[in-house]
Amino acid sequence: MKILTFISFALCLICSEKLSAQIKMTYVGDRKTDTETYLHYQTTTIFTEAYQVLNAYPPVINPGIERRLALSSLDALFHDPRLDKGPAFMSYIGHVIGNIATGLPDNKPTGREVRIFRSYNLGFIVQTASVTVAFDLVRGGESDNHYISDTLMRSIVDQCDILFISHNHSDHADLSVAKMFCEQGKSVIVPEEILKDLPQLRVLRGDDMIRENIHLPNKNAVLTVRSYPGYQYPGNTLNNIYMVTLPEGQTFMHTGDQFTHYEDMIDKVNRDNIKVDVLMLACASDMSSIIPGVKPSLVFTGHENETEHSVPHRGASWLSFQIMHNVKVPYVILAWGESYLFMN
Numbered sequence: 001m002k003i004l005t006f007i008s009f010a011l012c013l014i015c016s017e018k019l020s021a022q023i024k025m026t027y028v029g030d031r032k033t034d035t036e037t038y039l040h041y042q043t044t045t046i047f048t049e050a051y052q053v054l055n056a057y058p059p060v061i062n063p064g065i066e067r068r069l070a071l072s073s074l075d076a077l078f079h080d081p082r083l084d085k086g087p088a089f090m091s092y093i094g095h096v097i098g099n100i101a102t103g104l105p106d107n108k109p110t111g112r113e114v115r116i117f118r119s120y121n122l123g124f125i126v127q128t129a130s131v132t133v134a135f136d137l138v139r140g141g142e143s144d145n146h147y148i149s150d151t152l153m154r155s156i157v158d159q160c161d162i163l164f165i166s167h168n169h170s171d172h173a174d175l176s177v178a179k180m181f182c183e184q185g186k187s188v189i190v191p192e193e194i195l196k197d198l199p200q201l202r203v204l205r206g207d208d209m210i211r212e213n214i215h216l217p218n219k220n221a222v223l224t225v226r227s228y229p230g231y232q233y234p235g236n237t238l239n240n241i242y243m244v245t246l247p248e249g250q251t252f253m254h255t256g257d258q259f260t261h262y263e264d265m266i267d268k269v270n271r272d273n274i275k276v277d278v279l280m281l282a283c284a285s286d287m288s289s290i291i292p293g294v295k296p297s298l299v300f301t302g303h304e305n306e307t308e309h310s311v312p313h314r315g316a317s318w319l320s321f322q323i324m325h326n327v328k329v330p331y332v333i334l335a336w337g338e339s340y341l342f343m344n
Contacts, residue, residue: 035082043077043088050074051096051335059340061298061330071317071335078305079314085145089307093120093140093147096337100125101152103339104132104159112248114342116278118334120147121171122302124254124280125160130247131221134160135254135280138174140308154180161216162223163188166256167232167239171308187214189225191240205229205240209268221247226274228265232257241265243274250344253294255281257303262286266293277344283315283323291327297344299324299331 053070057063083089100117109115109129117125120140126133137156140147157163157180165173165188175195178188182200191205204210204227214223224245232239239258245251253276258265269276270293279296281287282303291299301324304315317333324331332340 036086039080039082040086040088043083043086046073046077047088047092054335054338059332059334059338061332063333068318068321071333074335075305075316075318078307079311079316081311084307085141090145090147093336094149094152096335097148097156098152099337100339101155101159104156107339107341109341112250112343114246114248114250114278114344115339116280116300116334116342117339118300118302118336119156120336121306122166122254122256122280122282124300124302125156126244126246126252126278128246128248128250131162131216131219131223132160133223133244133246133252134163135242136166136172136256137163137177138171139177140171150176153177157181157184157186160186161219161221162186162214164240164242164244164254165190165194166242166254166258167191167237168194169232169237169257171306172256184218186218187216189214189227189240189242191227191229191238205238209265223247228268230256230258230261230265233260243269243276250277250342251275252278252280253296255279255285255290257282259285260289262290262293266290269294278342283320284313287323287327291329296329298342299327299329300340301331301333304333305336 050070050073053066057067077083100119104127107115109127115127119137123137124135139153163181173194178195181188182198186200188201189204190201193203195201206229210227212225214225226243228241230239230241231237239256241255241258243251243253276294276296278298279294280300280302283301301320304317304320306314320333
């Protein structure tokens, strides 16, 4: 499904008759035009045109200037607090995340292909021909004004087989989303108890690495899961680093908010001679330590444009490109709602 279709539909929803009447083709010298109306019109236009470019230049390793500039344009919008939770922002995120709901059934991998979808924040969905695995899937926003609607999120959960939660912060752990999985009899893996009386919720945490084979009854498939105990630094919030080996044989690692102190985990990965195919990590991570230590075949960054953080700490695609410039491993930076087909 073309991303532009959703954006065009979003524009129809946003631009009500009243708002359309306020939009003018010239603003020079017009002192009656209010700032909110102007910014809304400008933001909607940039969202639309940025995704037209992203649609024309899809995710690749070593993207050209067109794609990088489109991602930087989105960064600029997400770092303007005046736009936070505005109608253009809310419609934009709802419709681009809709590409995940439609992309999961429409572009299902075959053979040893793996498709990786990027959701909000550090949310990733990994899909193979046999299973669909979700990491840190959240609706985002506030309790009375979520970025992703319950209906849309449920349509995504319907197509996933298991959820891994790295740590108990609202931009990584959404209790309502976890309940959606549990209500369907699907496992939710967590570092500590965050929901009570739900048998599908499993705490996978120890003083050392824990290895378990987790059965997915709805797919009659088994995942080999390694959970490494970590913490979000600064602070001591429990943060699990997950390494998941899929039935097709590929191994994916998701680090959550483990920004530093990778040494113990890297030593265990190397000790056990584990080949990591894909590493998914936050853009604020210590790239110079974890990537050479883990030696993945491909890296995905996440956590860019976390609008619930202060402006300097929201992360940005342009900054991720700069940080990753000297990393000697292929990497891909996705916008929300985009996906990348990995073949190994």
